[in-house]
Each structure stands twice: as structure tokens, then as C-alpha cells.
Amino acid sequence: MRILLVEDDLPLAQGLQISLRHQDFAVDHVSNGKDALNTLAFADHDMVILDLGLPDIDGLSVLKEVRKNKSAIPIIILTARDSVEDKVQGLDIGADDYLVKPFDISELTARLRVIERRLGTANSSIITIHNVVIDTLAHKVLVNEQVINLAKKEYMVLKLLIENAGRIQSREQIESHLYEWGEEVSSNAVEVHISNIRKKLPERFIKTIRGVGYTVEN
Amino acid sequence: MSIRRYLMLIIISIITLIVFIAAIQGYKASMLQAADLFDVQLSSFADTLISLEPQKNNIKVSSNDTLAFQLWSNNRLISKSSNTPQQAISSFKHGFSEHNFMGKRWRVFSLKKHNTWILVAQLLKPRFELAEKVILSAVTPIILTIPLLSIIISLIISYGLKPLQQLKEQLTKKNINDLSTINMEHAGKELQPIIDTLNRVLSQLDKAYEREKRFASDAAHELRTPLSVLKINAHNLQYELGSDNESLNNLMASVERMVHVVEQILKLNQTNPEQFSQQMKKIVLTPIVQQVIAQLYTDISARKQIIEFVDNNIEIYGNDFCIATLAQNLIANASKYTPLGGQILVSTLQHGENFILQIEDSGPGITEEEINKVFDRFYRIGGDCNNSKVIGCGLGLAIVKHIVVLHQGSIKLSISPQLQGLMVTVTFPSLLEHHHTVAKKTVEVHS
Ligand SMILES: Nc1ncnc2c1ncn2[C@@H]1O[C@H](COP(=O)(O)OP(=O)(O)OP(=O)(O)O)[C@@H](O)[C@H]1O
Ligand SMILES: [Mg+2]
Numbered sequence: 001m002r003i004l005l006v007e008d009d010l011p012l013a014q015g016l017q018i019s020l021r022h023q024d025f026a027v028d029h030v031s032n033g034k035d036a037l038n039t040l041a042f043a044d045h046d047m048v049i050l051d052l053g054l055p056d057i058d059g060l061s062v063l064k065e066v067r068k069n070k071s072a073i074p075i076i077i078l079t080a081r082d083s084v085e086d087k088v089q090g091l092d093i094g095a096d097d098y099l100v101k102p103f104d105i106s107e108l109t110a111r112l113r114v115i116e117r118r119l120g121t122a123n124s125s126i127i128t129i130h131n132v133v134i135d136t137l138a139h140k141v142l143v144n145e146q147v148i149n150l151a152k153k154e155y156m157v158l159k160l161l162i163e164n165a166g167r168i169q170s171r172e173q174i175e176s177h178l179y180e181w182g183e184e185v186s187s188n189a190v191e192v193h194i195s196n197i198r199k200k201l202p203e204r205f206i207k208t209i210r211g212v213g214y215t216v217e218n
Numbered sequence: 219m220s221i222r223r224y225l226m227l228i229i230i231s232i233i234t235l236i237v238f239i240a241a242i243q244g245y246k247a248s249m250l251q252a253a254d255l256f257d258v259q260l261s262s263f264a265d266t267l268i269s270l271e272p273q274k275n276n277i278k279v280s281s282n283d284t285l286a287f288q289l290w291s292n293n294r295l296i297s298k299s300s301n302t303p304q305q306a307i308s309s310f311k312h313g314f315s316e317h318n319f320m321g322k323r324w325r326v327f328s329l330k331k332h333n334t335w336i337l338v339a340q341l342l343k344p345r346f347e348l349a350e351k352v353i354l355s356a357v358t359p360i361i362l363t364i365p366l367l368s369i370i371i372s373l374i375i376s377y378g379l380k381p382l383q384q385l386k387e388q389l390t391k392k393n394i395n396d397l398s399t400i401n402m403e404h405a406g407k408e409l410q411p412i413i414d415t416l417n418r419v420l421s422q423l424d425k426a427y428e429r430e431k432r433f434a435s436d437a438a439h440e441l442r443t444p445l446s447v448l449k450i451n452a453h454n455l456q457y458e459l460g461s462d463n464e465s466l467n468n469l470m471a472s473v474e475r476m477v478h479v480v481e482q483i484l485k486l487n488q489t490n491p492e493q494f495s496q497q498m499k500k501i502v503l504t505p506i507v508q509q510v511i512a513q514l515y516t517d518i519s520a521r522k523q524i525i526e527f528v529d530n531n532i533e534i535y536g537n538d539f540c541i542a543t544l545a546q547n548l549i550a551n552a553s554k555y556t557p558l559g560g561q562i563l564v565s566t567l568q569h570g571e572n573f574i575l576q577i578e579d580s581g582p583g584i585t586e587e588e589i590n591k592v593f594d595r596f597y598r599i600g601g602d603c604n605n606s607k608v609i610g611c612g613l614g615l616a617i618v619k620h621i622v623v624l625h626q627g628s629i630k631l632s633i634s635p636q637l638q639g640l641m642v643t644v645t646f647p648s649l650l651e652h653h654h655t656v657a658k659k660t661v662e663v664h665s
Binding site for chain 1: 435438439442443444445446447448449450451453454457477505508511512515516519525526527528529564
């Protein structure tokens with residue numbers, strides 16, 4: 001996957017490039033908004049990491065400009081300011097994710113991996129957690145090397161949980177994903193799917209955080 | 219007292235007073251006039267009497283008539299009206315005088331003609347009555363106009379004070395975060411300088427406020443960027459050198475600590491009630507608390523703790539960034555100070571008019587003596603070497619206190635009846651109470 005990093009602070013950009021290369025991402029770097037827009041116009045990057053505090057054009061305007069050109073390229077915003085308005089505005093304009101500096105590299109790479117899988121550009125379509133293996137290309141789930149049968153929606157919910165392993169998915173989040181996939185969602189659909197999935201998976205594989213949501217631990 | 223009421227009271231009192239002084243003066247004047255008139259009448263009565271030669275003719279005067287007479291000759295009463303006594307009604311001295319007889323007060327006129335004293339008298343009462351009639355007909359219209367006058371005066375005062383009223387309205391509409399200048403078209407010569415001064419102060423304050431805000435924001439930016447560089451490069455070094463390099467591990471731990479302290483200091487500054495400027499609005503606690511728990515979940519599950527959220531769909535008037543920060547600090551504390559495998563219970567509930575966010579844990583709790591100290595900045599129980607590996611700088615509860623003050627709420631620390639550890643109860647006022655009131659800067663710390 002080829003990433004365009006838009007960041008004006010050179011030491012930070014250099015450090016980030018090294019980290020991302022360690023994780024096998026290809027990274028190009030520009031340090032202002034104009035260069036970012038020019039680069040995006042002809043080069044074919046798979047996604048953008050965009051700092052909001054740029055010297056020439058402010059990051060949100062860059063984001064707006066990119067989205068105006070109907071480009072659906074995934075964009076993760078980085079910022080050193082934690083104003084809520086910036087975040088809400090950024091996500092409204094069409095950023096895919098939002099990280100406040102100083103962030104953990106593992107946090108950034110986890111989010112990059114989710115995007116990568118969504119784009120289908122991941123090196124491997126296989127995720128293994130304990131004795132459960134999911135192949136996102138073949139749409140298959142194996143438990144103890146045995147393929148198990150999951151209904152389509154059940155598979156989608158499980159995939160979401162596994163891709164975000166270690167993080168909690170709230171009922172609302174899962175619901176909104178089901179909607180996004182164009183599925184009809186009844187009021188207790190999420191609970192029903194989870195309980196069906198649980199019957200086919202090892203005990204305690206999916207954990208309930210009461211009042212918050214569900215998670216798969218890695 | 220309001221200027222309007224003060225002016226009304228003074229002006230109407232003065233007008234009433236003047237009307238009454240005028241009435242009294244008028245009464246005196248009409249009384250004198252009436253006296254002259256009646257005296258002329260009385261002396262002509264005496265003249266008439268003489269010409270009638272009462273010694274010879276019998277003159278009848280009824281006992282309730284307002285006129286009376288006596289004729290005396292050589293100290294002998296030779297004739298009298300029936301409404302006079304047997305004694306002389308006045309001394310035998312030429313001219314007017316006043317006397318009492320037959321239970322009434324009279325004006326008497328004495329006149330001597332050929333050895334005969336003619337004493338004529340007239341009741342005084344009609345004079346007073348006439349004077350009263352005159353004065354009443356003069357004053358009544360004036361008195362009747364006082365209410366009308368009051369209304370007119372009140373309208374004039376209102377009109378005159380209109381700029382002041384407008385200024386008042388503009389000022390009351392302002393909330394504490396609104397430092398925009400005041401615009402008034404017809405302020406008047408007296409008010410304009412006040413408004414100009416006010417506007418000057420407001421815009422200076424606004425500038426200072428903006429500077430302060432930008433300073434905080436710039437400071438955040440200037441601190442976070444190099445910290446990010448440190449963090450990323452330490453991470454890269456670890457990747458290259460392996461994770462068992464002691465110097466590097468110490469460096470990374472210090473960077474983590476530094477990042478944490480900087481974040482806490484920035485938050486403490488951001489939530490300072492004296493310079494807080496973000497919007498308050500109606501917010502639902504559920505998603506905010508869920509997100510905070512989700513963010514902290516990695517640490518909580520690493521400590522093998524069980525967390526539960528019992529939600530009651532509570533809506534409060536507040537700022538979502540602040541509420542998230544408050545929940546983040548309290549839930550992080552519950553996890554940090556509770557041993558491995560412990561329990562954390564977060565709940566929202568309504569209690570009467572108030573809304574409550576409650577965080578309980580199964581940890582050691584906080585003793586009575588420490589309860590009032592833990593809200594102090596940089597205070598940690600047991601000093602800096604607190605619970606060995608627990609990362610923290612003692613600012614969390616100070617930040618929480620700021621946020622509670624901003625929301626006009628209260629916070630209470632006690633023992634959790636369910637989990638036996640600490641129970642933190644944050645109470646927010648009802649939505650109505652909070653509506654557009656200016657932050658009362660109080661915080662209650664109960665034990
Ligand atoms: N849930 C709790 N159980 C037991 N003790 C607590 C709990 N919460 C706070 N304390 C005590 O109160 C002290 C002050 O807490 P506070 O949150 O202000 O600071 P901190 O957690 O040490 O640092 P910071 O929150 O800034 O990272 C803590 O050091 C701890 O000793
Ligand atoms: Mg704390």
C-alpha cells in the first residue's frame with residue numbers, strides 16, 4: 001500500500017516514514033498543502049495521512065479540495081490541537097479517521113490495516129486470533145482448522161469484531177455497519193447475530209462489555 | 219430603587235405638594251374676600267335697621283336666621299331679635315368684633331346713633347362654607363388631573379430612559395462568554411461615553427481572551443509535536459535495537475510519563491473555569507461514556523478487570539469534550555488504583571431533579587483524611603512513589619473538579635456499597651436550572 005504523508009514538521013515526518021516502512025508501507029512525503037494537492041492529482045496513492053496544521057493551506061481545506069474532486073481516497077487526519085470542533089468538522093468533511101498527537105504508532109498502524117483490508121490491498125487476507133482464523137478474501141472462518149458455517153450477516157459482524165480485535169464495538173457501531181452493507185436491521189438484530197455466532201465459536205471468544213458493546217481480544 | 223421609580227416618586231410628590239400649597243394659599247385668599255363681602259353686608263344690614271326705626275316697629279328675625287340684632291339705649295335693651303340673649307352681644311364700641319352667643323360664633327358690628335347702640339351680628343359659618351366652596355371648585359380639577367399627569371410623566375420618563383433600558387437588555391442578553399461590543403443607535407449624550415468605555419473594556423478583554431486561547435492552543439501544538447517526534451523515534455529505535463535495551467526502555471517510559479503530564483496540564487488549563495470558552499449544549503451521556511470506556515479498554519483488559527456500564531439515557535446541559543475528559547479521568551483512576559482482576563461499575567441515573575454519573579471500583583478506596591486533599595493539583599496519595607508503577611501526576615481529580623464547577627454540579631467521594639472500593643458520584647443540575655445561567659463557581663466536596 002502506498003501512503004502519502006502530508007506533514008510540515010520534518011523530524012516527525014522522517015520518524016513516521018521510518019516507522020511505516022518498518023511495517024511494510026510505502027510512504028511518500030510532502031510538507032505543504034499545495035504539494036499535497038499537486039501530488040494527489042497525478043500520483044496514485046492508496047491513502048493519505050494529513051496533518052491539519054500546514055504552513056500554506058490549512059489541512060481541512062486540503063481535505064475539502066480532495067473530496068471536491070470526487071476522490072474517495074481514505075484520509076487519516078493528524079493534529080496537535082484537540083478542539084472537538086476540528087474533529088467533528090474533519091469527520092464531516094470526509095476524513096476516515098482522526099488521531100491526536102502524540103499518538104501510538106501501533107494505534108496508527110492498526111487503523112491503516114483496517115483501511116488496507118477494506119481496500120483489499122493487504123498482503124494477507126488472513127487474520128488469526130487464538131484458534132480462530134478468518135480469510136477475508138475467501139469469506140471463510142475456520143475454528144481449529146475446521147470451516148464453520150456462518151450466515152452472511154453473522155460473517156460480517158464477526159469480521160468487523162476480528163478486524164478491530166482488542167477494541168470495543170458498540171451495538172450502535174455494529175448496527176450502522178449492517179446498514180452500510182445494505183441490510184435491514186431489526187431492533188435486536190445485533191444481539192441475535194452475536195448469540196448465533198457464539199454458538200459456533202469457542203466459548204468466551206466474543207466478550208460482552210455490559211452497557212458498552214462487544215470485543216474480541218487478541 | 220430603580221431610577222424610573224425614583225423619578226416618578228419625586229416628580230409626582232412635588233406636583234402634589236405644589237397643588238396643596240396653592241390650595242391653602244387660595245383658601246386664605248378666598249377667605250379674606252368672603253370676609254370683606256360679608257362685612258359690607260353686615261354694615262348695610264345695620265343701616266337698613268336704623269332706617270326701619272326698630273324702636274317703633276316690631277322686626278321679626280327667626281331664631282335660626284344667620285342674622286341677629288340688639289338695640290340698646292342707656293344700657294337698656296330696647297329691642298332684639300329672638301336669636302340673641304338678654305345680655306349685650308358685644309361691648310359698646312364702634313366697629314367689628316367676633317363673639318360667641320347662643321352656642322355659635324358670630325361676627326358683630328356695633329354702631330351708635332342718637333344714644334342708641336345698634337348691635338348687628340351675622341353667623342361666621344357661612345363665610346367658611348363659601349370659602350370652602352370657592353377653593354374646592356378651584357382645586358378639584360387640578361387634583362383630578364394628578365393621575366393623568368402621572369401617566370404622562372411615566373411615559374415621558376420611560377421615553378427618556380429608553381437608551382438605558384436598551385443597554386440593560388443588551389447586557390442581560392450577553393452570557394459570560396460573549397465579549398462582542400454593544401451597538402446602540404440612539405444612546406444619548408450621557409450614555410454614549412459609558413457605552414464607549416464598556417465597548418473598549420469588552421474588546422480589550424476579548425483580545426486578551428483570544429490571546430490566552432491562542433497561547434494555550436499554540437502551547438499544545440508546540441509541546442505535542444516534539445513529543446510525537448520523541449515517541450516515534452524511541453519506538454523506531456526499539457524496533458531496531460530490540461525491546462531489551464534498558465536505557466531505551468527507561469527513555470520510553472519517561473517519554474510516556476512526559477506525554478501524560480503534558481496532556482494533563484493542557485487539560486487542566488483548558489478546563490479552567492476562568493477562561494473556559496466552549497459551548498454548552500444538551501448532550502446525552504451514553505455515547506460519551508461508551509467511547510471513553512472503549513478508549514480505556516485496552517488498559518482495563520490488560521489489567522484483567524471487568525467493567526460494566528449501567529445506563530439510564532441521561533441528558534445533561536454540558537460540553538462533550540469536558541464530560542469525556544471527566545469520565546476518562548475517573549474511569550482511568552478506577553482502573554489504575556484497582557488491583558488486577560478487579561471490578562469497575564459505571565452508571566448514569568436520575569435522582570429527583572438531578573442527573574448522576576457514578577463510578578465505583580473494587581480497589582482500596584480513599585480514606586476520610588485524604589478525601590479533601592486528592593482534589594489538589596499534583597497531589598497523589600503516598601507521594602510521588604505512589605503505588606510504584608501506576609503512572610500519574612496527581613492532576614486528574616483537579617481537572618475533574620474544574621469540569622464539575624463548569625457544569626454547576628457537585629462531586630462526592632464515598633465507599634461503594636457494592637464493590638467496597640471508591641465510589642465517585644458526580645451530580646449535574648436539572649436541565650431547566652442550568653438554562654443560560656452564569657456559572658456559579660462553587661464546588662462541593664463531601665466526605
Ligand atoms: N479510584 C481510586 N481508588 C483509590 N485511590 C484513588 C482513586 N482515584 C484516585 N485515587 C487517589 O487519588 C490521587 C489523586 O488522583 P488524581 O486522579 O488526581 O491523580 P493521579 O491519578 O495520580 O494522576 P493523573 O490522574 O493526573 O494521571 C491518586 O494518586 C490516588 O492515590
Ligand atoms: Mg487520575
